[in-house]
Amino acid sequence: MNDARALFFARIRILKNSAAGIKNEPVLKTTFIAVLTVSFWVGSFFLFYRGLSFFHAIPAVGPVLVDETMYIFFAVLFIMLVLSSLVVCHATFFNAQEIEFLLSKPLDHRAVFFYRFVQSSIYSSWAFLFLGIPFLVAYAIIRDASCWFYLALPGWFILFVILPTATASLLVLPAARFLDYRRARHVFIGTAVVLALAAFWYYRSVIAPAAQEGGDITAFMESFLYHLRILKHPLYPGYWMASSIIEAASGRATASVRYFFVYAATTALALQLNHIAAGRLYYRGWLASRNRSSRPFPPPDAGAVNRILSIFSVLPRPTAALVTKDIKTFARDFSQWSQFLIYLAILGVYILNLGSVPGSVNNPYWKMIVTFLNFSATSLVLAGFTVRFLFPQISLEGTKVWMLGLAPVTFRDLVLQKFFINGVMILLVSELLMTATNVMLETSPGLFFVSCAMTALTAVGLTGLAVGLGALYPNFREENPSRIVSGFGGTLNFITALIYVAVIVLLFAVPYFSYHIHHAVTAGTFRAMLAAAWTGGLAATAAAGLFPLVLGYRKLQRAEF
C-alpha cells in the first residue's frame, strides 16, 4: 500500500509540476484552449440535445427510443473501451521504459501494476469524458432528471471506465505471461476474425432479415432495436450502467442504486481478480516480454514486402525512404496495427448496419436525414482515425528527430510527406466508404455527388489538421501513441476535428433542408446558399487543414533538439 502511495504521490507531483508550467504558457493560448473546450462541450451538447429531442418527439415510441439509445450507447461503449484497453494495457504494463526502472526497485509488483492500471484506464477512456458529458446532460434534460442526477454523474463516469480496463487487463496479464509475442499476435488476430465472423453471422441471420420486414421507418427502428436486444442482456455490464442512469433519470432511485451496486460489485470483483493475477503474473509476464527476439527479416533489397514497397521509388528518394520507414514501423508495431484493426472493425460493423436500413425509405425527408447522418458518422470515424493514427506521427519520430534535423530534408518536406501520403490514403478510403454507403442507401445522384465532394473536403481538412497539430504540439519523449494522443495536442486535435466536421455538415445541411425539405427558399436562393456553403467549406478546410500544417512545420524548423 505504501509503495502504491509513493508511486501515485510521484505522479501527482509530476502533474502538479506540469500544471505549474501552464502559468508560463501565453495567456492567449490557454484562453483559446479554454474557449475551444467549452465551445466543444456546448456545441456537442446542442447536437445531442437536438438528436435526442428528435427521437423523443416521435409519437408513441419516442421516450422508449431515447432510452434504447442510452442502452446502445453504453453497450457499444463498453465493448469499445475493452478493446481499446486491451491495446493500451499491453503497452502501458509491459512496453514503457518506466517499468524497467520501477521493477528494479524493491517495490511490490502489484503496486506497480495498479499504478499503471490507473494510467491505462485514463488513456483508454479520456475521449469518453469529452463525448459522454454532453450526451448524458442532454439526456438528463430531455428526461427532466432531478439535480441528484447531475451530482451523481462523476460517480457513474469514474465507475464506468474501471471495469473495461479491469476486464482487458485480466486478458492481457495471462497472454503476456504464457504467450510469446508472436503467438499473442496470432491469438489477437484469430480472436478478431472469430468476432468479425460472429458479428457477420448475427447480421445475416438476425438483423438483415428483420430489416426487410417493413418499409416504414418507425416500424423498422422498432424492429431494429428489438433485434439489438442482445445489447440489453441482463448479465451485460453496459446494461447495468445504462439501467442505473435511466432509472435515475426516471426518478426511481432504488432501482438506480441497485444497478449501480451491481456494476460496482462486479468492478470490485474484477479488481480483486486483478490483484490476484497481478501478484502471480505481472512480473513474470514482464520478464517474458523481455525475452522477445527478432526473427531475421529479408535484407532491404530482397523479399516480397520490400518489392511491393519499391512502388514508392517514383517519389523523391528521401520521401520514399521516409514512407517506407513509416509503413514498416507501423506494420511491425502491434499496438499500432491492432488499433487500426479495431477501426476497420468499427467501419465494418457500421457498413453492416447501414445494409439494414431499408432502401425502400422513399420519404425524401428521411432519405436526406439518413444521407447527412451517414456523412456525419463516416466523418466522425475518420476524425477519430486521423487523431489516433496521424496526430502521433511526427511525435513518433521522437528521439530520432535529430537525425532528420541533420539530414538534407527539411521539416517542411517531412510534414508535407506525412500530409500527402496519409491524405491520399484517407481520401481513397473515405471516398470508397462514402460511395459504398451511398449505393447501399440508394442516395439520389445530386446528394451522392455532394456527399462525395464533402468527403473529399473533410479528408483533406482532417488529415492536415492531424498532421499539422501533430507537428505543432509534438511530444518527442513519448513512444506510446495512446499517451501522445491523450496529451494536450491530441485533445485539441480531437475537439477541433469534431468542430470542423460539425461545421461542414451544417454548412451543407442548411441549404439542402431549407430547400428540399422545408421549401423555405427559392431555387435561386438555394443555389446561392450552396455556393456560400462551398466557399465556407473550402475556407473551413483551409483553416483547419492548411493553417496548422504551415504553423507546424515552421515550429519544427525553429525547434531545438
Place this chain on the structure above:
Amino acid sequence: MIELQKLTKIFGDNTAVDSLSLTVAAGEFFTVLGPNGAGKTTTLKLVAGLLRPSAGSVSVGGIDMAEKPGRAKALMSYIPDIPYVYEKLTGREFLHFTGELYRLDRSAYRAQSEELLERFLMRDDGDKLMETYSHGMRQKIVISSALLSDPRLIIIDEPMVGLDPRSIRIVKNLLRERALSGTTVLMSTHTLALAEEISDRLGIMHRGKLIALGGVGDIKQAARRSEGLEDVFLRMTAET
C-alpha cells in the same frame, strides 16, 4: 573547418556555453573534455545545428550555420551520446534508410553498409529489429550510419559508452583513419585516456568556458605539472 566566434547558449538562467571562440582545422582530431554540465554536448549540438546560438556564430567549412544550415549540415555527420534509432527497423534497413535520406549512390552505400557491418561484427544481426539490439549494437549502427555519407566533419558525443573493448578499438581506428584522410573529428568524452591517445588537440571546458586549449603536452605544460592528464583535468576543473 570549424570556426566558433563568441558562441553563447543560454537556457533560461543558465549559460551553458559562454562566449566560446575556437577554430578547428580540416583533418584535425579535436576533443572537448569537461565535467558533467560543462557545456560539451551543447557545444557539439550548436556546431551540428541542432541548437540555435543565443549569441555568436558557427561556421562549418566556411559556411555560416545560421545563414545556410542545409549546406553546412550536408558536410557533417553527428553521432549523439544516446543512440536513439528506429526500433522497428533492422540495422541494415536503418543504414539503407540513411543512404536514401542523404541521396547517396545506391551501390556505394550498400557496399559500404556491408563493409561497416562486417567491420563491427554485426553482419549476422543486420536483419534483426533494432529493438532487440544492445546499447553497444545500436551505437555501432549509429556510428556506421554517420560514416555512410563520407562526411567532411564528424561530430561525436561520448562515442565509447556501451561499447565492448573490441568495438572501442574498431571505432578508434575508424575515426583515426578518417582523420588521416582529411576528415575533421570533433569529439566530446569523459574518457581522458581516449582523449590523450587519439586527439591532435584538446579543449577543456568548465562552466561553459574553454579553460585550456592545445595538445596534451601543451595543456600539461600550461598547468606546469608533470602528472597525467587526469590530474591536470581534475585540478583545472576543481570547484573552489
